[in-house]
Amino acid sequence: MLKYYYLLLTAVLLSATAVAQETIEVKNKLTNDVNEVFQVRADDHAIKRGLYQAFYKKKTIVATGIYESNRRVGIWKFYNQFGQSMQVYDFNKKQLLGEAAEDTTSSLHYYVDKELDSTTRATKPVKIGGRYYGYLPYLNLFTLPKDLREFDNNIFEGVVELLISPLGRLAEYKVHLTARNFERVIKMNVHLPDPDDTVFIPATLNGEPIASRVVIRCYVTPAGHLDFN
Structure with missing residues (x-):
């Protein structure tokens, strides 16, 4: 009888695990x-x-x-x-x-606050997810502010600016929105829904990780988000 109860309990546990x-x-x-x-x-x-x-x-x-x-x-x-x-x-x-x-047609540009010369060994930051899929969350999380939605989206240009720490983490996320005689800088939340989307391989200078900026030139979509130029 004890064996029967043991087998029954095992079956119940396995069933619960399968459901989970x-x-x-x-x-x-x-x-x-x-x-x-x-x-x-x-x-x-x-x-x-x-x-x-x-x-x-x-x-x-x-x-x-x-x-x-x-x-x-x-x-x-x-x-x-x-x-x-x-x-x-x-x-x-x-x-x-x-x-x-990466070639010269890329929408992405990289900057460091250091002087570079012919003797400098530098590497750019790398987004985990690649230069297309990896940056989609930054483009899609932006929504055109309500006070600008009465205008034609085609008049606006967008520039996403990301500050990457020497540890390879997103430290700042801004969108520069421009049009004729108009400019606005919108500071975005760096806490993205998926933490993996905030991870980079940091830029390096002579083998040492340093802070860097990634700039992405974009256009405003009909839905009010951003997409690659």
Whole structure:
């Protein structure tokens, strides 16, 4: 009889564990052009687990990887809107495995408050997530202020300015909004919904991590957010 109760208890515990580990699929619009598909725990929809994918215009994959207990784990791959590989990153080892070369057509520019010369060995900051997918949260979190929505969005230009600490963390996040005879600087909250979105590989100067700024030139979308020029 004791054995029977033991087996029954084991079956109940296994059943409870299976229910807790069940997942459901969630589809979410990350931006006007990018949709994400991921799994969440059936008993807690705030916790992502399992396969994550993001698609540009529902066709071109721009990010893929695995979540465990709401954290990115293992090797993630990131692409741009044309399907070109931008970055491969190992979240377990916190190691950059590959990064696409950047050319002069890039919307991103990098600055340090140091004088650079021919003897300086400098590296730019690297956004985990690549130069397309990695910066989408900063562009999409901005919304055109209410007092400016009566105007045509096409008259505005946007510049996102990010200050990255020597530890590789987002320290400041501002949007410069300009139009003819108009300029406004909007200070944004640096506490993004997903903490992984605030992580960078910091810039270095002669092998030492330093503070840097990333500047992204953008346009204002019809929905009042920002997108790459």
